[in-house]
Amino acid sequence: MTLVIAYIGSKGAVVAGDMREIIFPVGEGKMADLEKELYSGRITNDGDLARRAEELGVRILVRDDKNKVGKRKDGILTGEVAKFEKGVVSRRRIYAAAGRYAIAEFSGDRIVSVTQKDGPAFIVFGNDIAKKIANGIIREHWKNGTLADAVRIIVLAMESAGQKTASVSRAFAVEQTTARPDLFAIVDRETKRA
Numbered sequence: 001m002t003l004v005i006a007y008i009g010s011k012g013a014v015v016a017g018d019m020r021e022i023i024f025p026v027g028e029g030k031m032a033d034l035e036k037e038l039y040s041g042r043i044t045n046d047g048d049l050a051r052r053a054e055e056l057g058v059r060i061l062v063r064d065d066k067n068k069v070g071k072r073k074d075g076i077l078t079g080e081v082a083k084f085e086k087g088v089v090s091r092r093r094i095y096a097a098a099g100r101y102a103i104a105e106f107s108g109d110r111i112v113s114v115t116q117k118d119g120p121a122f123i124v125f126g127n128d129i130a131k132k133i134a135n136g137i138i139r140e141h142w143k144n145g146t147l148a149d150a151v152r153i154i155v156l157a158m159e160s161a162g163q164k165t166a167s168v169s170r171a172f173a174v175e176q177t178t179a180r181p182d183l184f185a186i187v188d189r190e191t192k193r194a
Contacts, residue, residue, distance in 0.1 A: 003126035003161050003168045004068055004079035005134055006096050007150035008119030012178040013096040014147065015079040016154045017068030018162065020169035023061040030056040038167050041129035049166040064169040075179020076186065081125040092125050095187050098180045102187040114191050116184050122150075130168050133161045151176065
């Protein structure tokens with residue numbers, strides 16, 4: 001699980017996500033120790049991550065090409081984070097449009113919950129250190145501004161997280177929309193099929 005940030009405002013929405021995927025071989029070496037150090041913020045850059053993995057005897061694969069956000073034809077933005085734990089992939093997905101958003105949680109192929117709300121809101125998905133960094137930037141800089149202000153703050157949060165934790169890539173993708181589809185009806189229809 002890395003970092004996805006969304007802002008939902010009355011005039012539009014924006015979703016950003018980093019591109020990092022870290023694959024840990026199951027049950028290898030001291031994998032749990034490495035994950036704990038990484039997601040607590042003790043490992044701040046890629047060099048330290050590689051060195052610490054080697055010290056602990058854990059082979060990892062780090063990729064920075066996984067797109068976690070998208071813009072659909074109907075104008076709805078999506079962002080998703082996932083984690084693999086005890087043989088099951090758990091996912092959190094946000095659907096965002098102007099004025100509304102929904103969050104769906106999945107365990108494997110099964111929907112665990114769907115929450116639907118009217119905006120405005122900032123939503124942050126990720127590991128503890130990534131969320132702490134992003135939420136700190138949002139609290140410090142958000143002054144009930146415009147959609148452009150929200151984009152600027154999200155970009156700042158993504159850049160800051162990429163510099164302060166190796167769990168987040170420095171590369172990220174950003175999508176925006178001003179569309180107002182019937183988000184709740186669309187999400188209800190789609191999540192009932194899942």
